Amino acid sequence: MRLPSESQNTVTVWRSTQLTPNHGHSAMMGVFGMLALALMVFVLRQTSTDLRWVGIERFVKVGFWGTNVGLPLMLTMSLFPSGVLKFWDVVQHGYWHARSLDYTGSERSRLIEWLRLPGDLIFILFGALPLAIASINGWLGVRLYHTSLLTPKLNWPIRLTNATVSAPYFQD
Structure with missing residues (x-):
């Protein structure tokens, strides 16, 4: 039976702390x-008319800043500090202590978990939600544009000889 080397133990400890979700998210x-x-955004721009893009672009700008501010806040306020502190606890007390309820239930650990909330809220409210609205607006614009190409263009009301036809009702 082969015992793991020191470098393999270090890798295992690093992978088992909060530094792994930090790396995964980033x-x-x-x-x-x-x-x-x-x-x-490239596809939205290519499939939208210039007039429709003006409305979509506002949501894209907000979404850009929301994702680019929310993700670093999430990483720097919660995931990276909790990973470093958990690794320090592994070094001081051992791997078993860092995985125990004594560490994960501590006040410091709970505080760091709650510090993730501002970054998450910014990412969701000002990043993901505006981008979802922009994509829905783009989809609706493409759909309305293509259906308008298929329907005949009539100027209402149509004037006939002795009758006027108004949409959607017919009158004499």
Whole structure:
């Protein structure tokens, strides 16, 4: 039976602290999520008319700043500090203590969990929600544009010889 080396133990400890969610959030949303949002904005711009884009662009600007402010706040106020403190607790008391209820239920741990809330709220309210509204507006704009191409364009009311036709009712 082979015992794990010191470097393998260090990697295990680093992966088992809050530094792992910190890395996961920053890597997945910070890189791939922002690329997906950039692609979404590119497609919205290409499929929207200039007049429709003016209304969509306001939501995109707010969403851009909401995601780019909310994610760093989430990382710096909660995930990174809790990861460093948990790693320090592992070094001082051992891995078992950092995973126990004594550590996770402490006041400091609870405070750091609640410090994540401002970043999450900014990310959701000023980032995700405006971008969702922008994408819905873009989808509705494309849908309305394509359905307007399929319907005949009639100027109402249509004047006939002795009758006037008004939409949606017919009158003599």
